Structures are given as structure tokens and as C-alpha cells.
Amino acid sequence: MKFRALCMLTLALATLCFAQEPPAEQPAAAKDNTWKLSINANGLLSLNTYSNNWTGGEAGSVSWAARLDAEAEKQLKAKLNTRNTLKLAFGQTKVQDADSKKWSAFEKSTDQIDIETMWRITLKGKVDPYAAVRYESQFLDLSDSMRDRYGNPINLTETVGGAARLVEKTRTTWLARLGAGARQLIDRDRLQEDLTRETDVTYDGGLEFLTELKA
Incomplete structure (x- = not known):
């Protein structure tokens, strides 16, 4: 009897969402002068393996990725707004040879550095x-x-x-x-x-x- 063992592990390492807002009792002018912050971080780990009893042609694989998105915005003056964004991502993947069952070295699958500052006249x-x-x-x-x-x-x-x-x-x-x-x-x-x-x-x-x- 054919036996197939498939193991998949998907792990959301961390999902963080943070938003800073001024206290409700502050006046409107004070609210506009505070930094509005947003941070989102997450990770993913995936593992696929097959036992020696499985006669199919599939091969195992391992992949991981991490990402960070952050934003900081502030109304500097009555008619001047600034927004700063940060996007970072990196991930790797390795695969198993279907015949020899040997694993390859990790190869890059995701890679990003993106930083921007914008000034806007409101x-x-x-x-x-x-x-x-x-x-x-x-x-x-x-x-x-x-x-x-x-x-x-x-x-x-x-x-x-x-x-x-x-x-x-x-x-x-x-x-x-x-x-x-x-x-x-x-x-x-x-x-x-x-x-x-x-x-x-x-x-x-x-x-x-x-x-x-x-x-």
C-alpha cells in the first residue's frame, strides 16, 4: 500500500500592528502635531517533506520570509505634512532533489529595501x-x-x-x-x-x- 507523508508547517512568526493616536481630550491643533505611527511585521516558515514510501515525483522544500512595513506621518506646520515609509523584506528557499533526495543550498526568494520621505504642502x-x-x-x-x-x-x-x-x-x-x-x-x-x-x-x-x- 502506498503511503504518503506530507508535513507542512506554516508559522506566522509575528504580526504586530501598532497605531499611535493622541488622547481624545487633546485639541485639534495638538492632534495634527503628533506623530501617527504604524508598524506591521510578519514572518512565514513553510516545510514540505515526503517519506521514502511515497512513489510520486514530488520533492521536499523549505522556505522562509520576513517582512516589516512601517510608517510615520506628522503635520509639521499648518500647511506642511511629512510622511516617512520603510519597507523591508527578505526570504530564502531550498529544495530537495526528487531522485537523490539531497537538499540544495538556500537561495534568495525575496529581497527588498524601500525607504521614502515625502513632504506635502496641504x-x-x-x-x-x-x-x-x-x-x-x-x-x-x-x-x-x-x-x-x-x-x-x-x-x-x-x-x-x-x-x-x-x-x-x-x-x-x-x-x-x-x-x-x-x-x-x-x-x-x-x-x-x-x-x-x-x-x-x-x-x-x-x-x-x-x-x-x-x-
């Missing part, structure tokens, strides 16, 4: 002028077979334009923005044709449209 109209600076990278760059590079490549973007809050409620916010920007792509210690290493910087620009819905 005119109480439909569209507010804004300026933003964004930093994007990854923890581990494996594109070079001869060297592992950390925090590479770096993508810097500076934009100015207009932002509109299409929906703004207690638990739901929908923000859309359109702007023009400049971008610098920095590739550190890149291997050149003469086998030397240099930092390459590429400049470009264009239009940027972003929309974000939080509920």
Missing part, C-alpha cells in the same frame, strides 16, 4: 504639491558570481508633483500622486571588461505615477 484642496526622495535597494546582490555585494544596487529617486487623497477615513486611506522626477542607479564594485571594479552611476528621468490604498 492646501486643503483636491491636489497638494509634494516633493519626495526614495531609496531602493536589496540586502544581498547575487548578480556577480565572483563577489556577493550587500546593499546593492542603489536606486535613488527625487520627484515633485501633485498628490491627492482620494479617500481619507479613519481606517481607509487612498493616496494617488503624479510627478516628474530624476533617478540615479548606483551599481557599486561592478566588474568591468578589464576585470577591474568600479562604481557605475546611471542618470535618467521621467514621469512617476503612484497609488496606495490602505484599509
Whole structure:
């Protein structure tokens, strides 16, 4: 009789949600001047194994991933708002050979570093002028077979334009923005044709449209 053993473990390591709001008795002006903080962290671990009695062609696998999303927003002045966002993610996967049953080394499956600061002039109209600076990278760059590079490549973007809050409620916010920007792509210690290493910087620009819905 065929026997199949399948073991799957999915572990939500931590899901943290934190929102800081000012006390209800504070006046409206004081509420606008406090930091509104939001943090969400979670992790996932998945394990699949099959016994030697299982005659199918499947192979085992192990994967894990962790993610952190954080945001801090404050009304600095009556007509100046700032919002800072942080997004970090990293994960790895290893698989088992279906024939030899040997396990491979861990390979990267998820990798993200995304940090942005935006300043918005709040005119109480439909569209507010804004300026933003964004930093994007990854923890581990494996594109070079001869060297592992950390925090590479770096993508810097500076934009100015207009932002509109299409929906703004207690638990739901929908923000859309359109702007023009400049971008610098920095590739550190890149291997050149003469086998030397240099930092390459590429400049470009264009239009940027972003929309974000939080509920």
C-alpha cells in the first residue's frame, strides 16, 4: 500500500500592528502635531517533506520570509505634512532533489529595501504639491558570481508633483500622486571588461505615477 507523508508547517512568526493616536481630550491643533505611527511585521516558515514510501515525483522544500512595513506621518506646520515609509523584506528557499533526495543550498526568494520621505504642502484642496526622495535597494546582490555585494544596487529617486487623497477615513486611506522626477542607479564594485571594479552611476528621468490604498 502506498503511503504518503506530507508535513507542512506554516508559522506566522509575528504580526504586530501598532497605531499611535493622541488622547481624545487633546485639541485639534495638538492632534495634527503628533506623530501617527504604524508598524506591521510578519514572518512565514513553510516545510514540505515526503517519506521514502511515497512513489510520486514530488520533492521536499523549505522556505522562509520576513517582512516589516512601517510608517510615520506628522503635520509639521499648518500647511506642511511629512510622511516617512520603510519597507523591508527578505526570504530564502531550498529544495530537495526528487531522485537523490539531497537538499540544495538556500537561495534568495525575496529581497527588498524601500525607504521614502515625502513632504506635502496641504492646501486643503483636491491636489497638494509634494516633493519626495526614495531609496531602493536589496540586502544581498547575487548578480556577480565572483563577489556577493550587500546593499546593492542603489536606486535613488527625487520627484515633485501633485498628490491627492482620494479617500481619507479613519481606517481607509487612498493616496494617488503624479510627478516628474530624476533617478540615479548606483551599481557599486561592478566588474568591468578589464576585470577591474568600479562604481557605475546611471542618470535618467521621467514621469512617476503612484497609488496606495490602505484599509
